[in-house]
Amino acid sequence: MVADTSAPAAKPSIADYLKNNIREYGLLVALVVIMVFFQIVTNGVLFRPVNITNLVLQNSFIVIMALGMLLIIVAGHIDLSVGSIVAFIGAISAIMLVKWGLPAIVVVPACLIVGGIMGAAQGYWVAYQKIPAFIVTLAGMLVFRGMTYVVLGGRPIGPFPKEFQILSTGFVPDFLSFLNPAPETIKNMVALVAVVILVALAIWSGFRNRRINEMHGSENEPFVFFALQMAVITVVALFIGFQLSTYRGLPNVLVVMGVLIALYSFVTTRSTVGRRIYAMGGNEKAAKLSGINTERLTFYTFANMGVLAALAGMIITARLNSATPKAGVGFELDVIAACFIGGASASGGVGKITGAVIGAFIMGVMNNGMSIMGIGIDYQQLIKGLVLLAAVFFDVYNKNKG
Amino acid sequence: MDNIILEMRSITKTFPGVRALDNVSFKVSEGEIHALVGENGAGKSTLMKVLSGVYPAGTYEGEIHYDGEVRRFSTISDSEELGIIIIHQELALVPLLSIAENIFLGNEIAQNGVIHWPQTFARTQELLKKVGLSESPSTLITDIGVGKQQLVEIAKALSKKVRLLILDEPTASLNETDSDALLKLLMEFRKQGMTSIIISHKLNEIKKVADKITILRDGGTVETLDCHKEDISEDRIIKGMVGRDMDDRYPPREPKIGETLLEVKNWNVFHQHHRDRQFLHDVNFTVRAGEVVGIAGLMGAGRTETAMSLFGKSWGHKITGDVYMRGKPVDVSTIPKAIDAGLAYVTEDRKHLGLVLMNNIKENTTLSNLGAVSSNGIIDDRKEAKVATDYRSKLHIRSHSIYQETVNLSGGNQQKVVLSKWLFTNPEVLILDEPTRGIDVGAKFEIYTIINQLAAEGKGILMISSEMPELLGTCDRIYVMNEGRIVAELSKEEASQESIMRAIMRSGEKH
Numbered sequence: 001m002v003a004d005t006s007a008p009a010a011k012p013s014i015a016d017y018l019k020n021n022i023r024e025y026g027l028l029v030a031l032v033v034i035m036v037f038f039q040i041v042t043n044g045v046l047f048r049p050v051n052i053t054n055l056v057l058q059n060s061f062i063v064i065m066a067l068g069m070l071l072i073i074v075a076g077h078i079d080l081s082v083g084s085i086v087a088f089i090g091a092i093s094a095i096m097l098v099k100w101g102l103p104a105i106v107v108v109p110a111c112l113i114v115g116g117i118m119g120a121a122q123g124y125w126v127a128y129q130k131i132p133a134f135i136v137t138l139a140g141m142l143v144f145r146g147m148t149y150v151v152l153g154g155r156p157i158g159p160f161p162k163e164f165q166i167l168s169t170g171f172v173p174d175f176l177s178f179l180n181p182a183p184e185t186i187k188n189m190v191a192l193v194a195v196v197i198l199v200a201l202a203i204w205s206g207f208r209n210r211r212i213n214e215m216h217g218s219e220n221e222p223f224v225f226f227a228l229q230m231a232v233i234t235v236v237a238l239f240i241g242f243q244l245s246t247y248r249g250l251p252n253v254l255v256v257m258g259v260l261i262a263l264y265s266f267v268t269t270r271s272t273v274g275r276r277i278y279a280m281g282g283n284e285k286a287a288k289l290s291g292i293n294t295e296r297l298t299f300y301t302f303a304n305m306g307v308l309a310a311l312a313g314m315i316i317t318a319r320l321n322s323a324t325p326k327a328g329v330g331f332e333l334d335v336i337a338a339c340f341i342g343g344a345s346a347s348g349g350v351g352k353i354t355g356a357v358i359g360a361f362i363m364g365v366m367n368n369g370m371s372i373m374g375i376g377i378d379y380q381q382l383i384k385g386l387v388l389l390a391a392v393f394f395d396v397y398n399k400n401k402g
Numbered sequence: 403m404d405n406i407i408l409e410m411r412s413i414t415k416t417f418p419g420v421r422a423l424d425n426v427s428f429k430v431s432e433g434e435i436h437a438l439v440g441e442n443g444a445g446k447s448t449l450m451k452v453l454s455g456v457y458p459a460g461t462y463e464g465e466i467h468y469d470g471e472v473r474r475f476s477t478i479s480d481s482e483e484l485g486i487i488i489i490h491q492e493l494a495l496v497p498l499l500s501i502a503e504n505i506f507l508g509n510e511i512a513q514n515g516v517i518h519w520p521q522t523f524a525r526t527q528e529l530l531k532k533v534g535l536s537e538s539p540s541t542l543i544t545d546i547g548v549g550k551q552q553l554v555e556i557a558k559a560l561s562k563k564v565r566l567l568i569l570d571e572p573t574a575s576l577n578e579t580d581s582d583a584l585l586k587l588l589m590e591f592r593k594q595g596m597t598s599i600i601i602s603h604k605l606n607e608i609k610k611v612a613d614k615i616t617i618l619r620d621g622g623t624v625e626t627l628d629c630h631k632e633d634i635s636e637d638r639i640i641k642g643m644v645g646r647d648m649d650d651r652y653p654p655r656e657p658k659i660g661e662t663l664l665e666v667k668n669w670n671v672f673h674q675h676h677r678d679r680q681f682l683h684d685v686n687f688t689v690r691a692g693e694v695v696g697i698a699g700l701m702g703a704g705r706t707e708t709a710m711s712l713f714g715k716s717w718g719h720k721i722t723g724d725v726y727m728r729g730k731p732v733d734v735s736t737i738p739k740a741i742d743a744g745l746a747y748v749t750e751d752r753k754h755l756g757l758v759l760m761n762n763i764k765e766n767t768t769l770s771n772l773g774a775v776s777s778n779g780i781i782d783d784r785k786e787a788k789v790a791t792d793y794r795s796k797l798h799i800r801s802h803s804i805y806q807e808t809v810n811l812s813g814g815n816q817q818k819v820v821l822s823k824w825l826f827t828n829p830e831v832l833i834l835d836e837p838t839r840g841i842d843v844g845a846k847f848e849i850y851t852i853i854n855q856l857a858a859e860g861k862g863i864l865m866i867s868s869e870m871p872e873l874l875g876t877c878d879r880i881y882v883m884n885e886g887r888i889v890a891e892l893s894k895e896e897a898s899q900e901s902i903m904r905a906i907m908r909s910g911e912k913h
Contacts, residue, residue, distance in 0.1 A: 212783070212784070270780055270781055270783075271776075271779050271780055271781065272772040272773070272776050272779050272780070272781060273779060275765065275769075275772060275781060276769075276772070278758075278761065278765075279758045279761060279765070279769055282758035282759070282760045282761055283754070283755075283757065283758040283759065283760075285754060285755050286754070286755050286756055286757055286758050287758065287769070288716075288737065289713075289716060289737065289747065289749060289755055289756075290737075290769045290770040290823065291714075291737045291738045291740075291741045291770050291827075292769070293736075293738070349758070349760050349761075350760065
């Protein structure tokens with residue numbers, strides 16, 4: 001029997017609020033704790049400017065793919081093929097750039113289109129033929145990997161032209177250097193200004209949202225939490241921005257990633273497409289009977305994943321400066337793990353972009369931190385597996401208790 | 403007769419923020435059929451969950467005396483061991499296992515983990531005979547109807563040496579024939595000395611079988627009525643449940659019937675799975691503006707299938723026939739097209755087909771017409787919140803806000819959210835499939851009131867219901883369906899329980 005809902009609910013106390021939203025705060029707290037932990041045990045190496053830059057470069061592709069994967073998981077599916085798409089896109093970009101000598105300006109969009117077609121090809125089987133995504137994308141994983149070997153003839157291809165490498169190793173040029181007050185420490189003024197502007201924007205929009213919520217009588221989080229959260233984000237962002245500005249500035253990849261995160265957050269929370277994906281994952285039959293074209297939506301979700309995997313594939317290939325048949329092996333697992341650590345539900349309908357991004361960074365910081373500490377790949381895997389299990393257990397435990 | 407088998411004393415059970423049971427006392431004598439009634443949310447199921455150990459001892463206050471001793475059950479198996487078996491509203495059978503496998507699931511007749519099949523089948527046959535079910539033990543659950551599945555559940559209970567059988571809404575999804583059979587079976591068991599507790603919203607059935615009736619309201623015991631001492635009328639029970647007289651269960655209405663809105667001609671549909679079997683034969687009907695039209699019939703008559711095949715071909719295949727809206731032919735071949743044509747379909751299964759339970763009221767309300775609260779694919783939060791707030795107050799949805807998840811709403815309020823969703827698509831004709839199933843008396847009245855309002859606004863209503871009094875009380879015209887055909891059309895004056903049943907029986911003889 002459902003608890004009596006006609007009774008007016010008391011205004012939730014701060015403790016109640018914390019209990020109901022422990023998952024979201026918990027994730028942020030976990031990331032901060034993990035960062036501080038590794039900062040200490042690595043004797044401050046973690047937050048050195050060069051390492052922060054590395055961290056971004058190493059994890060950008062996981063984050064980018066996690067955006068698409070989150071939509072797929074929310075829709076109630078899974079995509080195991082992204083690692084192989086990464087490899088295949090790397091291979092064909094190498095053929096086009098290195099063998100055929102095509103310019104990057106042609107190759108990049110072409111690769112994105114090919115990725116979209118690869119995703120769509122799988123989406124067709126899932127959406128219209130109703131074959132479980134696990135099976136379709138398992139097949140895709142094998143097929144695309146095989147195609148990669150065929151295209152590359154089993155040998156790596158490289159190196160790549162500079163214009164293509166900029167994608168992942170380039171930095172936003174410092175066009176604001178004339179504003180620089182301290183050229184001795186600050187090497188890149190754009191990074192600092194950009195971060196300050198972003199933080200200001202975040203605070204402004206946070207307050208604006210609260211005001212709008214108040215106007216509509218919907219619940220706001222208690223001010224204490226809002227303020228604390230904003231403070232943590234501000235401090236971390238400013239610190240990282242400052243550190244980056246003392247090195248080479250904003251990596252191009254970071255900008256691409258930031259724009260995509262903002263775009264997908266917007267799509268999931270504000271757009272009709274996003275809303276429909278959540279409804280479909282929550283109850284596909286009800287969504288269908290409500291007039292939603294669930295097949296087409298599923299199809300596009302997979303096509304979108306293909307495009308993001310292609311982007312990630314190019315970033316990785318450009319970074320390694322070589323296309324190898326073994327690229328991207330096991331990436332799908334990191335991406336999926338990031339979504340689940342971030343609170344997505346394996347049965348669909350639940351999950352947030354911010355959660356997936358934080359989940360990806362938790363994995364990334366652990367990878368990076370453990371590598372600095374010199375922990376072998378064997379133990380790294382073991383520890384990451386346990387963290388995934390613990391995060392999901394935390395979810396389940398909270399749900400049962402609530 | 404007055405040997406008390408079960409006594410629950412001052413049971414209090416609280417959930418965070420809600421007191422679901424407040425000092426409830428409940429006494430059952432051995433060998434009786436004891437009905438437990440009350441509106442949804444009154445605490446019936448919670449009380450039974452306390453009794454069966456779903457909520458273990460310690461999570462509630464009060465005492466359970468069973469068979470003369472205080473019992474503290476910490477799991478369901480503790481209570482089952484003493485012969486307390488509960489059959490839940492949602493049946494707990496595994497569809498792709500056989501009847502025999504289901505009956506002995508978790509309780510297999512086996513040696514060292516190896517199942518003894520001959521003995522299992524023999525025992526199953528015995529049990530099936532007891533419940534009057536003539537099916538082979540190896541038949542899969544998915545191949546038998548809900549009525550028979552219910553009997554399998556009871557057979558399963560019998561296999562566990564049941565002494566106190568608890569049935570939670572056993573007839574909610576059964577047609578009248580199956581319900582009657584089930585009630586007869588309960589009376590048969592009573593003769594053999596078994597005790598049953600039955601939770602039900604169907605007061606006529608309760609009147610038929612119950613020896614005593616305990617009424618719960620708002621988590622407390624109102625009274626226990628003894629059916630042998632006095633003649634208990636349905637109105638008497640309802641009065642206890644809602645705490646007030648309900649002279650008229652159906653709000654009055656002055657029908658103002660206008661032009662024909664929906665007309666369906668020669669609707670033929672083949673079965674969704676058995677593809678060469680024609681399921682609907684030449685179905686013809688009309689719905690006019692301001693009119694409430696009923697479709698009566700037994701379970702499996704093809705009522706839901708008619709509605710769903712009409713609504714964007716959501717059921718069946720090889721669908722042929724013509725649909726007209728205000729005299730003009732319309733295309734209803736996909737759900738979006740059907741919505742555009744002015745149709746709305748409120749499904750009979752609101753939890754699985756009607757709502758996205760994990761989403762809130764606001765999100766469910768606008769789901770079918772998101773375009774109206776968005777521009778260029780971006781949702782306007784304020785507009786959306788306003789729409790949801792308006793429907794919430796218009797339909798009296800009881801919740802603390804439009805941001806409450808629909809999974810936490812009572813059945814009646816969930817149904818109102820589904821109605822909101824469809825009203826927001828501004829349909830001309832609403833097809834309501836069992837709109838009051840599993841909803842308490844008070845909420846039913848509210849739903850009827852909404853239906854009347856919609857008809858008064860000039861909308862056409864097509865209402866499918868298995869409860870004949872409901873159809874008789876609300877409809878201006880009733881079609882009777884049987885075996886995929888419309889077998890009678892009755893005006894309000896002609897319609898009665900007898901005339902409907904007669905139409906069904908006569909048509910059955912013809913085939």
